[in-house]
Amino acid sequence: MGGGPVSQELPRAYEPKNVEERIYEEWERSGAFAPWGEGEPFCIVLPPPNVTGILHMGHALDHSIQDAIVRRRRMQGYRTLWLPGTDHAGIATQNVVERELAKEGKTRHDLGRDAFVERVWAWKEHSGGTITRQMRRLGESVDWSRERFTMDDDLSRAVRLVFVRLYDEGLIYRGNRIINWCPRCMTALSDIEVEHSDVEGELIHINYPLADRSGHITVATTRVETMLGDTGVAVSPADGRYKHLVGKIAILPIIGRELPIVADKAVDPAFGSGAVKVTPAHDPVDFEIAQRTGLPPVNIFNPDATINSNGGRYEGMDRYAARKAVLEELRALGAVEKEERPYIHSVGHCQRCKTEVEPWLSEQWFVKVEPLAKPAIDAVRGGRTRFVPNRFERNYFNWMENLRDWCISRQLWWGHRIPIFTCANGHQFAATEDPTTCSKCDSAELTQDPDVLDTWFSSALWPFSTLGWPGKTEDARSYYPTSVLVTGYDIITFWVSRMMMMGLHFMGDVPFRDCHIHGMMRDFRGKKMSKSFGNAMDPLELIERYGADALRMTLLRSATLGSDVPVAEKWIEGDRNFANKLWNISRFVLMNRSPAGPGPAPSLRSIDMYWSRADRWILSRLDATVAGVDEALEGYDLARAAQMLRQFTWSEFADWYVEWSKGPLQHGAGEFKDATRAVLSHVLSTLLRLLHPIMPFVTEELYRALTGEPAITARWPEPDPTLQDRDAEAEMEFVMGVVGALRRFRADHQIPHAARPEAKAEIEDPRLAKILGEELERVRAVASWGEITIGSGNGAGGVQARLVVPGAVINVPLAGVLDLDAERARLAKEIAHLSNEADRARTNLSNPGFLSGAKEEVIEQHRERLVETERALERLREALRDLEG
Numbered sequence: 094m095g096g097g098p099v100s101q102e103l104p105r106a107y108e109p110k111n112v113e114e115r116i117y118e119e120w121e122r123s124g125a126f127a128p129w130g131e132g133e134p135f136c137i138v139l140p141p142p143n144v145t146g147i148l149h150m151g152h153a154l155d156h157s158i159q160d161a162i163v164r165r166r167r168m169q170g171y172r173t174l175w176l177p178g179t180d181h182a183g184i185a186t187q188n189v190v191e192r193e194l195a196k197e198g199k200t201r202h203d204l205g206r207d208a209f210v211e212r213v214w215a216w217k218e219h220s221g222g223t224i225t226r227q228m229r230r231l232g233e234s235v236d237w238s239r240e241r242f243t244m245d246d247d248l249s250r251a252v253r254l255v256f257v258r259l260y261d262e263g264l265i266y267r268g269n270r271i272i273n274w275c276p277r278c279m280t281a282l283s284d285i286e287v288e289h290s291d292v293e294g295e296l297i298h299i300n301y302p303l304a305d306r307s308g309h310i311t312v313a314t315t316r317v318e319t320m321l322g323d324t325g326v327a328v329s330p331a332d333g334r335y336k337h338l339v340g341k342i343a344i345l346p347i348i349g350r351e352l353p354i355v356a357d358k359a360v361d362p363a364f365g366s367g368a369v370k371v372t373p374a375h376d377p378v379d380f381e382i383a384q385r386t387g388l389p390p391v392n393i394f395n396p397d398a399t400i401n402s403n404g405g406r407y408e409g410m411d412r413y414a415a416r417k418a419v420l421e422e423l424r425a426l427g428a429v430e431k432e433e434r435p436y437i438h439s440v441g442h443c444q445r446c447k448t449e450v451e452p453w454l455s456e457q458w459f460v461k462v463e464p465l466a467k468p469a470i471d472a473v474r475g476g477r478t479r480f481v482p483n484r485f486e487r488n489y490f491n492w493m494e495n496l497r498d499w500c501i502s503r504q505l506w507w508g509h510r511i512p513i514f515t516c517a518n519g520h521q522f523a524a525t526e527d528p529t530t531c532s533k534c535d536s537a538e539l540t541q542d543p544d545v546l547d548t549w550f551s552s553a554l555w556p557f558s559t560l561g562w563p564g565k566t567e568d569a570r571s572y573y574p575t576s577v578l579v580t581g582y583d584i585i586t587f588w589v590s591r592m593m594m595m596g597l598h599f600m601g602d603v604p605f606r607d608c609h610i611h612g613m614m615r616d617f618r619g620k621k622m623s624k625s626f627g628n629a630m631d632p633l634e635l636i637e638r639y640g641a642d643a644l645r646m647t648l649l650r651s652a653t654l655g656s657d658v659p660v661a662e663k664w665i666e667g668d669r670n671f672a673n674k675l676w677n678i679s680r681f682v683l684m685n686r687s688p689a690g691p692g693p694a695p696s697l698r699s700i701d702m703y704w705s706r707a708d709r710w711i712l713s714r715l716d717a718t719v720a721g722v723d724e725a726l727e728g729y730d731l732a733r734a735a736q737m738l739r740q741f742t743w744s745e746f747a748d749w750y751v752e753w754s755k756g757p758l759q760h761g762a763g764e765f766k767d768a769t770r771a772v773l774s775h776v777l778s779t780l781l782r783l784l785h786p787i788m789p790f791v792t793e794e795l796y797r798a799l800t801g802e803p804a805i806t807a808r809w810p811e812p813d814p815t816l817q818d819r820d821a822e823a824e825m826e827f828v829m830g831v832v833g834a835l836r837r838f839r840a841d842h843q844i845p846h847a848a849r850p851e852a853k854a855e856i857e858d859p860r861l862a863k864i865l866g867e868e869l870e871r872v873r874a875v876a877s878w879g880e881i882t883i884g885s886g887n888g889a890g891g892v893q894a895r896l897v898v899p900g901a902v903i904n905v906p907l908a909g910v911l912d913l914d915a916e917r918a919r920l921a922k923e924i925a926h927l928s929n930e931a932d933r934a935r936t937n938l939s940n941p942g943f944l945s946g947a948k949e950e951v952i953e954q955h956r957e958r959l960v961e962t963e964r965a966l967e968r969l970r971e972a973l974r975d976l977e978g
């Protein structure tokens with residue numbers, strides 16, 4: 094992309110709204126997001142957000158991390174691709190459209206399958222993909238020309254081919270398993286689509302009589318109605334209390350079914366009586382006990398969770414009504430031993446419709462994962478894919494080694510329909526193209542399986558289906574394996590592991606070299622951010638208020654490697670101020686950069702003999718920052734990089750160097766002035782490039798103003814060890830210590846701005862005395878100070894404040910600077926006032942009434958204010974001690 098005209102004039106204040114949209118359009122138009130150049134390939138595929146999704150703080154974090162990584166690689170000269178796309182999100186999207194239909198008084202069945210699917214496509218065209226427009230607001234440098242959707246024709250072909258191959262290899266089978274079933278959506282759900290929450294329920298202890306009339310055995314359940322499906326009673330093999338009962342028969346009340354008493358390791362002897370009812374069709378643990386002990390499953394539910402004919406006279410009754418009615422009957426039979434209420438226990442709900450999920454034995458399609466898991470485990474063991482931080486490997490291994498077969502069928506209409514066909518003669522086969530006749534008997538009477546595939550089936554192929562597989566495309570050749578996958582730790586199990594299995598099986602290599610795992614969004618008190626807690630923040634509102642760069646900076650500097658990510662709105666406000674600071678420094682540099690004489694400004698190196706101590710110091714500090722930021726980013730530690738940059742910009746460059754530079758700029762001789770100008774421009778240009786991956790908009794605008802070239806394609810700064818200057822750093826640290834002490838003195842005693850106090854610095858080390866002497870003019874200027882003499886004895890008498898800094902003691906005579914009595918009185922009054930305030934705050938904070946009544950934010954505010962008050966008190970007492978002389 095070409096450089097724009099150099100604009101010397103920047104508006105006084107940074108207004109993100111005037112910059113962000115324009116810059117984004119320019120980036121997109123210039124082609125900078127598409128891969129370019131001859132460098133090594135670098136690729137990230139964006140974890141596809143749901144097509145129904147809107148940008149939330151979790152995306153904002155995840156996408157900011159990826160954009161920062163991608164922008165740095167692009168600047169380093171890699172041929173960089175960040176590939177975007179969206180997921181068709183089977184159940185989520187189907188529910189959105191079903192809700193629309195409900196408003197018209199219709200269900201999907203009124204439309205029929207084909208018309209309903211057409212309706213979903215129409216919804217997708219008009220209302221879907223909101224999130225891709227919102228991603229532009231965040232500044233994401235994805236290559237929109239390669240945008241994909243999991244149900245694009247070519248991606249659907251890839252899904253179908255993978256299914257057929259796995260089926261033909263015997264890795265896909267149909268079987269009866271316990272799955273999560275939503276009786277409202279009438280479909281199987283994956284574990285991630287089930288939300289668990291604690292509810293107040295009941296625990297009912299029921300006595301099952303023994304068939305030999307020798308007594309009874311007691312079991313406990315939170316769902317009494319499921320006893321209709323009991324086929325056994327289980328105890329722990331280690332439980333001495335029940336050894337004599339194993340092998341005997343109990344009788345199920347109401348139904349009269351014979352229940353063998355079995356021993357199984359899954360039973361916890363500490364729960365209830367130590368004996369449990371076994372309901373194989375409605376509980377995953379019971380299903381496994383039944384498989385080990387040979388108990389048969391008895392399914393008591395219809396798909397809508399009403400009782401079926403196995404429930405005897407309860408047939409047709411809803412599960413909640415049956416719960417009451419069965420309990421009534423058990424009470425009447427005298428079979429209830431004990432009722433505990435309320436009994437708090439965890440219950441799963443459908444993420445989409447909030448209906449209570451039913452663990453249900455049903456016939457579904459499964460992927461046999463064991464043969465696929467082994468290579469995926471080996472690949473991580475062998476270092477072909479590396480987890481960052483490394484400790485997440487444990488989660489991965491743990492999951493992969495305990496994997497159950499993957500239920501891939503969903504009873505939905507929106508999604509990839511399962512390509513299994515059955516002919517009139519019962520032959521069953523999978524086909525990549527819709528067949529017209531049976532592959533075995535030529536029968537033309539074919540029916541296709543009505544189910545669709547789990548959405549995660551297509552997302553498991555995302556790293557290669559998006560690059561054109563099964564075609565042997567240039568993109569697949571260049572970019573597979575992709576460089577890094579960035580995702581939250583919550584979906585290692587669901588997604589990362591499945592991409593690993595599919596990538597290795599179909600591409601013969603891992604899907605990504607690095608897997609960078611980040612934490613979850615939290616509020617500033619560390620509480621999980623969620624709509625239901627009322628602490629969710631809307632990234633678009635925050636961008637509107639503070640600009641995208643401020644939001645990105647806060648997210649990234651809070652995202653400590655591998656930890657959860659706390660955010661507060663005032664931090665984002667602080668980073669808006671940071672963007673303003675950057676803007677103001679840049680205006681200063683631009684205003685001061687015109688060369689002293691005719692001709693182009695001299696380069697940094699050509700005048701290095703004129704570098705001042707401060708010049709050498711800031712260049713040395715800059716070099717340390719370049720090296721530190723680069724190293725942090727190489728290890729995906731974005732928080733450390735962001736914190737270093739913020740610290741350097743604010744505390745070293747703006748607060749010190751820019752202030753220091755005003756001396757040579759105003760009074761320096763030509764070459765010294767040029768040297769300072771060159772250093773200012775060099776530091777700013779380097780800093781803008783280092784900050785670009787984190788704060789792309791403001792840096793782009795400023796970098797263009799400074800250099801006439803775009804930042805997005807600028808060269809990434811590299812460390813230059815020849816700029817390191819330990820002496821200059823140590824010397825400036827000493828000088829800054831002196832200035833800091835003088836500034837604190839002014840602030841503590843409220844010295845009027847126009848006043849110019851004097852001081853005498855006692856310095857033992859002649860080398861330090863010489864340094865301070867050389868810098869004295871700047872010290873006085875930046876501290877607004879009068880005469881400072883340097884000596885080794887304590888000079889004139891009278892009341893003096895003693896300011897102690899490493900290497901020096903500074904005596905400030907107070908006569909004439911302060912009216913000592915008035916100042917003592919002012920300080921005493923202030924101390925009394927703040928002491929009262931602190932006492933009040935401490936009383937409140939130790940009052941249980943206040944603590945239990947006030948909102949948590951309010952308490953937190955009180956605590957913060959108390960800390961600040963105590964800090965201020967300490968300073969005031971110190972200032973008062975100064976006056977005692």
Ligand SMILES: [Zn+2]
Nearest residue numbers: 275278443446
């Ligand atoms: Zn549901």
Ligand SMILES: [Zn+2]
Nearest residue numbers: 516520531534
């Ligand atoms: Zn056939």
